[in-house]
Amino acid sequence: MNDNIHLFKFKDKNILLDVESSSLHIVDDETAKILEDFDGKNDEKIIEKYGEEAKEILEELHYLINENALFAKELTVPENYRPEGIVKSLCLIIAEDCNLACKYCFAGGDYGNENHAKMPPEVAKKAVDFLLKTSPQRKNYEIDFFGGEPLLNMETLKEVTAYARAKEKEHNKNIKLTLTTNGMLLTDEVTEWLNENNISVVLSLDGRKSVHNAMRKDKGGFDTYDKILPKFKKLVNSRNGENYYLRGTYTAKNLDFTEDILSMYNEGFRILSLEPVVAKDADYAITEKDLPQIFNEYEKLVDIYIERKKTGDPFNFFHFNVDLSGGPCLHKRVSACGAGHEYYAVATNGDLYPCHQFVGKDEYKLGTIFDESVKSDIPQKFRNAHIFNKPKCQKCFAKYFCSGGCHANNVNMNGNILEPYEIGCEIQKKRLECALYLATL
Amino acid sequence: MKHIVTVNKGTLADTAKTGGCGNCQASCQSACKTSCTVGNQVCEKNK
Numbered sequence: 001m002n003d004n005i006h007l008f009k010f011k012d013k014n015i016l017l018d019v020e021s022s023s024l025h026i027v028d029d030e031t032a033k034i035l036e037d038f039d040g041k042n043d044e045k046i047i048e049k050y051g052e053e054a055k056e057i058l059e060e061l062h063y064l065i066n067e068n069a070l071f072a073k074e075l076t077v078p079e080n081y082r083p084e085g086i087v088k089s090l091c092l093i094i095a096e097d098c099n100l101a102c103k104y105c106f107a108g109g110d111y112g113n114e115n116h117a118k119m120p121p122e123v124a125k126k127a128v129d130f131l132l133k134t135s136p137q138r139k140n141y142e143i144d145f146f147g148g149e150p151l152l153n154m155e156t157l158k159e160v161t162a163y164a165r166a167k168e169k170e171h172n173k174n175i176k177l178t179l180t181t182n183g184m185l186l187t188d189e190v191t192e193w194l195n196e197n198n199i200s201v202v203l204s205l206d207g208r209k210s211v212h213n214a215m216r217k218d219k220g221g222f223d224t225y226d227k228i229l230p231k232f233k234k235l236v237n238s239r240n241g242e243n244y245y246l247r248g249t250y251t252a253k254n255l256d257f258t259e260d261i262l263s264m265y266n267e268g269f270r271i272l273s274l275e276p277v278v279a280k281d282a283d284y285a286i287t288e289k290d291l292p293q294i295f296n297e298y299e300k301l302v303d304i305y306i307e308r309k310k311t312g313d314p315f316n317f318f319h320f321n322v323d324l325s326g327g328p329c330l331h332k333r334v335s336a337c338g339a340g341h342e343y344y345a346v347a348t349n350g351d352l353y354p355c356h357q358f359v360g361k362d363e364y365k366l367g368t369i370f371d372e373s374v375k376s377d378i379p380q381k382f383r384n385a386h387i388f389n390k391p392k393c394q395k396c397f398a399k400y401f402c403s404g405g406c407h408a409n410n411v412n413m414n415g416n417i418l419e420p421y422e423i424g425c426e427i428q429k430k431r432l433e434c435a436l437y438l439a440t441l
Numbered sequence: 442m443k444h445i446v447t448v449n450k451g452t453l454a455d456t457a458k459t460g461g462c463g464n465c466q467a468s469c470q471s472a473c474k475t476s477c478t479v480g481n482q483v484c485e486k487n488k
Binding site for chain 1: 442443444445446447448449450451452453454456457458459460461462463464465466468473482483484485486
């Protein structure tokens, strides 16, 4: 089969993705068979093998080829792809400290910071200045309040939020603020403050009570589910079910994770995300042998997704969202998440890193927000870590949807930013097939 | 067409010329934080 198409069966449908154009078709069984051999030019061979009836199908296939919707020309780096990224997002590590001790935390809760440092307000405000000064040509910016647990440092959160809101008015910009929290410190007052300041929230919950409690204990080793669930419900209700994501992690311990999505749904949440854990040498790490069950689980999730939609009370699942007609441009699709060139993480002391997952790793320090500019060559390395420089991605049908995966995962699992983390790839591909199937309905 | 139904005719190649404004969200910022999913991001160019 031609490398630039991906033909797969999903339930009763043969779904054909033309990789280079991102065109999506449904084909009948006869056409699916012919596509195993058809290369766009070998019509005689096809007719010889499949008979005169194949002519009609070939006519349709040639129509698509002429329309650039089949076997479209391979794309390359866009001519106007900027050699250097322009920073638009910062992840502020508001606290290198946490009040939970989740087993799978990439940062071990505090990024190895023995002092459990909090970001002083002046560092956070300086980060806002750094962003506006570094990239004055941008209209839209994003700042994510992250940790550890950012709500451990309300003083800085309040000061930097007021500062960012004042600066966006002063400079006529949009600064989208997001806060990722474990919910333990979500009081009514904090909830009100988040709503008043239009701060999007990512709420960490792993699904079922037993699953959540097994991984997300507090520092004393106590369960947390019952403490946070009412707080999350209250927050989501107070913002009319909008402007949030309920985000969980699944591990090898809960490969039946559709039950966790259902649990979230049954508790009243409708905007959901569930990510596979990235870990090695742990009893909860996902390995290759888990993949068949994971794939089945995503198919099960598709059924539930459809069923809930039919009942008129649907939910949004982050990885099933795909906008085929008006989605991101090629530049976005090839340049990955933006870490290291459009997106930096700021440690509590103002040090800059490519993203939150690199914080505290000296070899990835880019500089500090107190410098006028970043002088490290690391941003260039990340800017160039685009899809066309990742050899293993060249023949992958998902390349324009995942852009070669998470840089941090690639580094942590393979020691190479250009070498994708394969288990992540397999899961990504399955999720994409699910999303494409849903797009055909 | 009798054998093929086109669900979406992609225009990815066209965006090579028109895209790159960079006003979209950084993809890691939205909900994942551990994976890179760019295909589901929203284009902000004409907003």
